[in-house]
Amino acid sequence: MPVAAIIEERLSQQNSVFGISEAVASDGHFGDAKTTIFEDQHGKLQAIYSGDSILDVEALCRLTQRQLSVVSPAAIASICDQLTLERLTTIPTVLGLELIVDQRLLDTTELTLDSGSKHYVITINNEQFRNLIGDAQTGTYTVLESELVTSSLEGVNDVNQITMAIANFTQLRIKQRLQDTVEFPPMPETAQRILKLRINPDANIQDLTDIVESDPPLAAQVVSWATSPYYAAPGEIKSVHDAIVRVLGFDLVLNLALGLALGKTLSLPKDSAQGFTPYWEQAIYTATAIEALVGAIPARDRPNMGIAYLSGLLHNFGYLILAEVFPPYFSNICRYQEANPYSNHCHIERHLLGVDRDQLGSWLMRLWDMPEEVSSALRFQNDVEFDQQHGAYANLLFIAKRLLRKHGMGDAPLVDIPAGLYARLQLDPERAEDAIITMLESAEELEIMVSNLAA
Numbered sequence: 001m002p003v004a005a006i007i008e009e010r011l012s013q014q015n016s017v018f019g020i021s022e023a024v025a026s027d028g029h030f031g032d033a034k035t036t037i038f039e040d041q042h043g044k045l046q047a048i049y050s051g052d053s054i055l056d057v058e059a060l061c062r063l064t065q066r067q068l069s070v071v072s073p074a075a076i077a078s079i080c081d082q083l084t085l086e087r088l089t090t091i092p093t094v095l096g097l098e099l100i101v102d103q104r105l106l107d108t109t110e111l112t113l114d115s116g117s118k119h120y121v122i123t124i125n126n127e128q129f130r131n132l133i134g135d136a137q138t139g140t141y142t143v144l145e146s147e148l149v150t151s152s153l154e155g156v157n158d159v160n161q162i163t164m165a166i167a168n169f170t171q172l173r174i175k176q177r178l179q180d181t182v183e184f185p186p187m188p189e190t191a192q193r194i195l196k197l198r199i200n201p202d203a204n205i206q207d208l209t210d211i212v213e214s215d216p217p218l219a220a221q222v223v224s225w226a227t228s229p230y231y232a233a234p235g236e237i238k239s240v241h242d243a244i245v246r247v248l249g250f251d252l253v254l255n256l257a258l259g260l261a262l263g264k265t266l267s268l269p270k271d272s273a274q275g276f277t278p279y280w281e282q283a284i285y286t287a288t289a290i291e292a293l294v295g296a297i298p299a300r301d302r303p304n305m306g307i308a309y310l311s312g313l314l315h316n317f318g319y320l321i322l323a324e325v326f327p328p329y330f331s332n333i334c335r336y337q338e339a340n341p342y343s344n345h346c347h348i349e350r351h352l353l354g355v356d357r358d359q360l361g362s363w364l365m366r367l368w369d370m371p372e373e374v375s376s377a378l379r380f381q382n383d384v385e386f387d388q389q390h391g392a393y394a395n396l397l398f399i400a401k402r403l404l405r406k407h408g409m410g411d412a413p414l415v416d417i418p419a420g421l422y423a424r425l426q427l428d429p430e431r432a433e434d435a436i437i438t439m440l441e442s443a444e445e446l447e448i449m450v451s452n453l454a455a
Helices: 005-013 057-064 073-082 126-133 155-170 189-198 205-213 216-227 240-248 250-263 279-295 305-314 317-325 327-339 345-353 357-367 372-379 391-405 419-424 429-440 443-454
Strands: 019-022 033-040 043-050 053-055 098-102 110-114 120-125 137-139 142-144
Touching: 033 053, 033 073, 033 110, 043 053, 043 142, 053 327, 053 345, 057 098, 057 137, 057 327, 110 126, 120 126, 189 205, 189 250, 205 216, 205 240, 205 250, 216 240, 216 250, 216 443, 240 250, 250 279, 250 305, 279 305, 279 391, 279 429, 279 443, 305 372, 305 391, 317 327, 317 357, 327 345, 345 357, 357 372, 372 391, 391 419, 391 429, 419 429
Parallel strands: 043 098, 098 137
Antiparallel strands: 019 120, 033 043, 053 142, 110 120
């Protein structure tokens, strides 16, 4: 049988009648169900729930009357190793853990379940599924993701939604202006000077050098970037001027310096979702991935490389805002993300707050008078349908993040990238895949850049 021995054994014990078919991933999971393992002082609990939903951790805790937390990725790997599984299975009782099943799964006539093998799923009818779960607890502890999707084209409502979320959090009146409700630090002076330089038609290399060198930590980072083995620059890079002229170029340094200056405005949160890529690592890999993708587009169709790179560096800036504005809720968001590792984080945030990080990041970019290309890229980076002015930058983010997630990097949903999106950018899918693979071959060099930045 093409499934693990433990699967065959459990199904045979229950005299289950089932079919086997080739596994096809959907949003990172296989079949109609997903599973998450929790634990508390009483032991482990496996939750099996509908694949089109996110697991509501608080609802599950209320239903079970337990204070549950998601087990670590290492613990999941250990369970799979012990049972000779390639990933967690959604077939009930196989893992030998206490079980709770989402009521939505019991309302279907037939289910396709993950066998724990890379290649196969099993299909079973409702009666057989109920027989497998036996007297396991059932209940409703999920929310349909379709209920949490809002059209990204309703961007004009962002400020209202953000204000409402903050008002609900702080108990302030909704009519209070957002700028008065949240005390964000002002844009750094260095970033302000770079923005002015960006729109100056007479700007030259010396102007940019002077601005960057006026901020010693930023200057050190730019030089460090240029001396990174990733760029393999010949000779010794001794100054910001060298970094611009000999390695990175005016446009890239201008946008790199702007992104680094803004990225240091808000502190990294102490809490984070385990099993996901840290902030600066994700920023650098995404920016570098976009740089590689732009290089794979025919020259006549390429968007501005510097703006594309800047969008990649800042794409997750809303994450820092979430931690800054909603500190108690941020930890909750992290726990939900651990429980729903393949769900769109924006859906989780809307469920808990009524607003998501993309809206917050885009709003602050506009408040700071950042280029419209960047604010649009942040706002619509998860909208596959976005095809308005400056849409190329958002589309590049959509593709880059999902290609990186295929290689275990970042937190984007694992979904197929439509052929039409590649066509919109004049980007060949195979060249895009090859560009990312080539980039990841330099992972060691990129990690040096990450460590220098996160220090």
